[in-house]
Amino acid sequence: MTGLRVTRGMSAGFDVGFVGERGAEVRVPLDDAAAVPFERSTPVRSFPSYKGQANYPGFYYAATMGAHVVFESWLERDTAMALDFDGEIVGFAAQPFWLSWPDTDRARSHAPDFFARTVDGTGIVVDCRPAKRVRPRDAAAFAATERACHEVGWRYQLVTGHDPLWLSNVRRLAAYRHPRCYREAMAVAMLGTFMTPMPLIAGVDRVGDRTAVLPTLFHLLWLGLLRTDLHARLDETSLVSVAVPA
Secondary structure: OOOOOOOOOOOOOOEEEEEOHHHOEEEEEHHHHOOOOHHHOOOOOOOOOOOOOOOOOEEEEEOOOOEEEEEOOHHHHHHHHHHHHOOOEEEEEEOOOEEEEEOOOOEEEEOOOEEEEEOOOOEEEEEEOOHHHOOHHHHHHHHHHHHHHHHHOOEEEEEOOOOHHHHHHHHHHHOOOOHHHOOHHHHHHHHHHOOOOEEHHHHHHHHOOHHHHHHHHHHHHHHOOEEOOOOOOOOOOOEEEEOOOO
């Protein structure tokens, strides 16, 4: 990322480069980047796909924004799904900016994997890397990114993996994340039924035919309007209850 360098603010040493309006490249001091809505940004680099590559790029449909988000590994895909599932997240984007800073012998740069915005306006910068693949150079880049986030008031997360059982359950619910799975009459009936916690299938049978009811139930679990323990296997016996006042 190239662009005009401007006078540095208080967060000396860090510059942020991103894609601005009409595709123009923009570079600003870290302080000025705090006001940029990176959750709606365009990726700062391309994601090549070629025969024999070791990683697996693709697009994840994020119901939170009703848009596709690019990923370049299974861990990034799973993290995008986790951000989409998080009810506190109102938007997120992949490869939102280049963070640049001076190193001992030359300037360094790093493009975090995601930027997310929470409902209270807090920014979250996310990197994804399996622990066994974090080399010293990577660790230094992640540490610098965390320092930059601290300076500007963002949170930083390094995701090395997800709990397999939780991930399996969320992936199952993600199949019903699209609004087309919502049926208002069934949703109202289920929210009333599960005011008293009960096994999943018992509540479904009280509402109607399982084939018709289950998609809306899973959609309500995805939205967080219904809740269950996703750290245990999700099945017919899972205890379901209303998460918020209906």
